[in-house]
Amino acid sequence: MEILVPFATDAPKTRLSPILSAAERQVFARAMLRDVVDAIRAAGHEPRVLATGSLSIDASVTVDERPLDAAVNDALEGHFTEGETAPVDEAVAIVMADLALATPPALERLFTADGDVVFAPGRGGGTNAFVSRHPDFRVDYHGTSYLDHRDIAASIGANVDVVDSFRLATDVDEPTDLVEVLCHGAGRSRSVLEEAGFELETADGRVTVTRPDRVSEAGPDERDQSG
Ligand SMILES: Nc1nc2c(ncn2[C@@H]2O[C@H](COP(=O)(O)OP(=O)(O)OP(=O)(O)O)[C@@H](O)[C@H]2O)c(=O)[nH]1
C-alpha cells in the first residue's frame, strides 16, 4: 500500500499560536510528523512525506508547493495511472501528520478495513486519514471535509467504510488538544511538550494544559520577539 503523509513545512500549526511560538510550532509539528512516520513503519509500511518544502527527515519526501487539495489529488491520480502494469486494486492511503496519538494497531485497522474508500474521521468534521482503492476518489479538505468526502465517494459509486478510532480521530489543532497528547501520547510529540514545560492542570473538574515556568502577559510570539 502506498501511504502519503501531507506536511506543511512553513508556519505549521498556526492555531497553536496562543501557546506555542512560531519556532516551537515548527519543532512540535515535526515531532508529530516523526511519530506518525514511526507508527506507520511499525505497522509494516514505508510512508512518503508529501511536503510543501524541503524537509530533513529520515523518510522519503516529495516536495509539492501547491495547496493541500491540489497536491493530494495529483498524488491520488498518479497512484492509479502510474504505469500500465500497476495493479488496479492497489490501495493508497493519506494520513495526516498531526495524529500525535496514532499507534500501529490503530493504523492497521484503517489499512486492513474493507471498502473502496475507508475513512478515519477527525473530531470537528475533518478527515484525518483515509484509504482509497477507487481510482476516481478525490479530496476536498477543510471545513466538514469528512461529510464532503462521503458525498464525493457516493457520487462515484464507491462503497465506504469508517474506522471509529479515538487515536486516529484526535488531530492536534487547538491548544486544548495538547491535553490529549499529555494524557494519551508517547514518543516525540509528548516529549517536546514536556520539555517545553507543559503540564496538565485540573480546575473545577476541567482539564487544561499549563506552562508554569512561562506564565506571562505576552503570548508566545511576543515573547520570542522580545528575546
Ligand atoms: N502537502 C501539504 N500538506 C499540508 C498543507 N496544509 C496542511 N497540510 C498538512 O495537512 C495536515 C492537516 O492540516 P492542518 O491541521 O490544517 O495543519 P496546519 O496547516 O499545520 O495547521 P493550521 O495552520 O493550524 O491550520 C497536516 O499534516 C499539515 O501538515 C499543504 O498545503 N500541503
Ligand SMILES: C[C@H](OP(=O)(O)O)C(=O)O
Ligand atoms: C485538512 C483538514 O484538517 P483540519 O482543519 O480538520 O484539522 C481536514 O481534515 O479537512
